[in-house]
Amino acid sequence: MSCYVMGIDIGSTTSKGVVLKDGSEIVSTYLIHAGTGTKGPATVKEELLKSSGLKEDDIAYTVVTGYGRKTYAEADAQLSELSCHAKGAHYLFPEARTVIDIGGQDAKVMKLDGEGRMTAFLMNDKCAAGTGRFLEVMAAILQLDVSQLEEEAAKAGEALKISSTCTVFAESEVISQLSNGADIPALVKGICKSVASRVGALAKRIGIEEKVCMSGGVANNGGVRDALAEELGKEIGYSPLAQLTGALGAAIYAYERATKERKDG
Amino acid sequence: MAEEIKKQRPAPDPNSAKYKLNMIAKKAYDDAFAAKERGELVGWCSSNFPVEIPETLGLYVCYPENQAAGIAARGGGERMCSIAEGQGYSNDICAYARVSLAYASGAPAEEQPMPLPDYVLCCNNICNCMIKWYENLSRELHIPMIMIDIPFNPDYDVPDAEVTYIKNQFLDAIKQLEEITGKKWSWDRYREVMEISGRTSRAWLEATATAKYVPSPFNGFDLLNHMAVMVTARGKLEAAEAMETLLREYKENHEKGVSTYRGEEKHRIMFEGIACWPWLRVTAHGLRDRGINMVTTIYADAFGFIYKDFDDMCRVYAKVPNAINLEYARDKRIKLCNDNHVEGLLVHTNRSCKLWSGFMYEMSRQIGEECDIPVVSFDGDQADPRNFSEAQYDTRVQGLTEIMQSRKEAQNAG
Numbered sequence: 001m002s003c004y005v006m007g008i009d010i011g012s013t014t015s016k017g018v019v020l021k022d023g024s025e026i027v028s029t030y031l032i033h034a035g036t037g038t039k040g041p042a043t044v045k046e047e048l049l050k051s052s053g054l055k056e057d058d059i060a061y062t063v064v065t066g067y068g069r070k071t072y073a074e075a076d077a078q079l080s081e082l083s084c085h086a087k088g089a090h091y092l093f094p095e096a097r098t099v100i101d102i103g104g105q106d107a108k109v110m111k112l113d114g115e116g117r118m119t120a121f122l123m124n125d126k127c128a129a130g131t132g133r134f135l136e137v138m139a140a141i142l143q144l145d146v147s148q149l150e151e152e153a154a155k156a157g158e159a160l161k162i163s164s165t166c167t168v169f170a171e172s173e174v175i176s177q178l179s180n181g182a183d184i185p186a187l188v189k190g191i192c193k194s195v196a197s198r199v200g201a202l203a204k205r206i207g208i209e210e211k212v213c214m215s216g217g218v219a220n221n222g223g224v225r226d227a228l229a230e231e232l233g234k235e236i237g238y239s240p241l242a243q244l245t246g247a248l249g250a251a252i253y254a255y256e257r258a259t260k261e262r263k264d265g
Numbered sequence: 266m267a268e269e270i271k272k273q274r275p276a277p278d279p280n281s282a283k284y285k286l287n288m289i290a291k292k293a294y295d296d297a298f299a300a301k302e303r304g305e306l307v308g309w310c311s312s313n314f315p316v317e318i319p320e321t322l323g324l325y326v327c328y329p330e331n332q333a334a335g336i337a338a339r340g341g342g343e344r345m346c347s348i349a350e351g352q353g354y355s356n357d358i359c360a361y362a363r364v365s366l367a368y369a370s371g372a373p374a375e376e377q378p379m380p381l382p383d384y385v386l387c388c389n390n391i392c393n394c395m396i397k398w399y400e401n402l403s404r405e406l407h408i409p410m411i412m413i414d415i416p417f418n419p420d421y422d423v424p425d426a427e428v429t430y431i432k433n434q435f436l437d438a439i440k441q442l443e444e445i446t447g448k449k450w451s452w453d454r455y456r457e458v459m460e461i462s463g464r465t466s467r468a469w470l471e472a473t474a475t476a477k478y479v480p481s482p483f484n485g486f487d488l489l490n491h492m493a494v495m496v497t498a499r500g501k502l503e504a505a506e507a508m509e510t511l512l513r514e515y516k517e518n519h520e521k522g523v524s525t526y527r528g529e530e531k532h533r534i535m536f537e538g539i540a541c542w543p544w545l546r547v548t549a550h551g552l553r554d555r556g557i558n559m560v561t562t563i564y565a566d567a568f569g570f571i572y573k574d575f576d577d578m579c580r581v582y583a584k585v586p587n588a589i590n591l592e593y594a595r596d597k598r599i600k601l602c603n604d605n606h607v608e609g610l611l612v613h614t615n616r617s618c619k620l621w622s623g624f625m626y627e628m629s630r631q632i633g634e635e636c637d638i639p640v641v642s643f644d645g646d647q648a649d650p651r652n653f654s655e656a657q658y659d660t661r662v663q664g665l666t667e668i669m670q671s672r673k674e675a676q677n678a679g
Contacts, residue, residue: 067656067660070659079663079667080660080663080664080667081660082660082663082664082667083664083667083671106657106660115675117671117672117675118664118667118668118671119639119668120633120639120640120668121641121664121668122642123657123660123661125614125644126644126652126654126657205626
């Protein structure tokens with residue numbers, strides 16, 4: 001009999017979910033731009049069940065992770081997004097030893113051993129520079145959608161330099177560059193480099209071990225991926241499932257726990 | 266409407282170390298107020314100033330760092346910091362300094378009142394921010410400042426020339442205090458104080474070393490409270506007796522297999538840095554809820570002053586944690602981690618303390634490597650609550666717990 005489990009990742013701006021069959025087959029995924037404190041998490045569960053054709057009772061175990069993990073009462077267990085991203089990244093890239101996750105409001109770098117166990121991590125401090133929120137703020141000033149940043153950055157030649165110290169300082173800088181008639185693609189490329197510089201420093205501090213891969217929503221932005229690869233001088237592994245990595249890791253943990261419970265009787 | 270029923274706490278046992286230590290800390294403030302009322306001069310003193318000097322002279326001194334910690338722990342930190350910032354002090358300055366400068370300017374602090382000073386005693390072996398803080402107190406309140414300069418120590422030992430430099434300053438401080446207060450120095454009394462201070466220190470060091478037992482007979486957060494007496498009153502007889510009671514209790518706890526740590530001790534960590542006083546409950550519960558006992562901290566080592574004479578005392582004050590180089594400071598912590606079977610290191614990146622937090626990035630990396638333990642840091646502050654995020658703390662501590670748990674599972678799996 002197949003074992004279905006669910007992983008839910010409730011972030012600050014999005015909720016994501018994965019249903020896994022027998023610990024390895026992804027049956028369904030769902031992502032909604034509504035994070036903790038919204039109907040997002042409930043919608044994820046509903047949509048996952050609908051798209052997989054499963055009923056609630058078919059799910060053997062659910063693990064929740066992410067910023068909203070502690071307020072979601074319907075899971076069997078909650079785990080930190082650190083462990084879940086590490087686990088999910090190991091599934092997507094078994095050879096990954098360094099995982100860089102940039103989410104809506106934090107950035108983290110995790111070191112993995114050969115078994116995919118997280119051995120160390122570093123997170124950003126209280127500042128929003130180097131996170132998804134930073135990109136959202138910058139995109140809003142440029143009257144662009146975050147998803148357009150990659151395309152704009154690709155058009156640029158040289159990047160304009162934007163501070164990576166503070167989101168508010170960087171915002172003033174971008175406004176001032178705009179009023180001086182700066183080239184938008186060069187500005188966007190500079191914004192991507194600013195994120196890469198901030199997160200790259202975090203990665204260098206913990207010690208980069210290859211291979212490096214990215215997870216989290218910002219990984220979908222090729223501009224930031226390229227800038228980070230340049231900053232670190234390393235190739236960056238990327239999967240289209242990057243934003244679902246945390247939920248995927250949560251689902252794998254759910255499977256491990258479900259099978260352990262079965263074994264323990 | 267139902268009446269709120271308040272949970273009755275059992276009356277504290279007056280023979281317990283906790284009660285005795287709390288009373289000593291409280292009495293220090295009461296005595297200082299009483300002295301002030303009698304017309305005696307009262308001093309303010311930095312935490313690593315040689316307490317033996319005011320104690321031998323029979324002076325009443327208060328400790329602004331302890332006051333600021335008390336105010337912050339009771340919820341007054343942000344109010345006092347904001348007052349200081351309104352007076353022009355940058356919020357980048359140490360929050361203890363901001364709280365203290367606000368209090369000195371007349372801002373009330375019911376959380377922990379203490380009499381205003383007639384002189385200040387400053388020693389920079391804790392940090393150099395202290396000098397400007399005390400200079401401002403001295404200037405604003407028009408009172409004398411006695412300054413002892415202890416150079417940062419790049420070696421493991423203290424050279425004789427440095428001992429002479431420090432000793433001459435100590436002797437000069439004694440002379441100045443005799444002139445300011447009219448009290449007389451007695452070498453016989455000094456030797457008594459030295460004996461008592463040594464007795465208190467030995468009991469403290471031995472008590473904190475009982476964390477070597479698994480499970481530990483105490484919750485490490487106890488140390489954060491008890492160290493107040495080590496800072497301010499280690500030269501007092503009642504402090505020696507209270508610390509000996511503490512040691513006896515911890516030994517008994519071990520023999521009985523009990524602990525002041527509530528719950529099962531699943532993981533043991535070292536906590537690095539000054540406590541995040543405004544969020545003490547949150548930071549403590551974040552650990553306790555996950556079965557983590559903070560079994561040791563550098564405080565266990567920092568305030569145990571053992572020396573044999575005046576020269577040796579000078580040497581000891583040049584070897585306090587913030588006055589020594591990274592390697593020596595690292596080795597002290599590695600010893601604590603090894604002696605106490607520490608499985609993880611939690612570092613408080615304290616926005617107030619640039620010195621301590623600044624060198625922790627590299628030092629904690631080296632400790633983690635040497636002891637083969639995970640190292641996790643969180644942002645916070647010793648007195649300004651605005652520099653802490655509960656959600657960030659929680660995720661980091663959970664991440665640390667998950668690493669420690671996964672390492673244990675891997676070990677058990679062989």
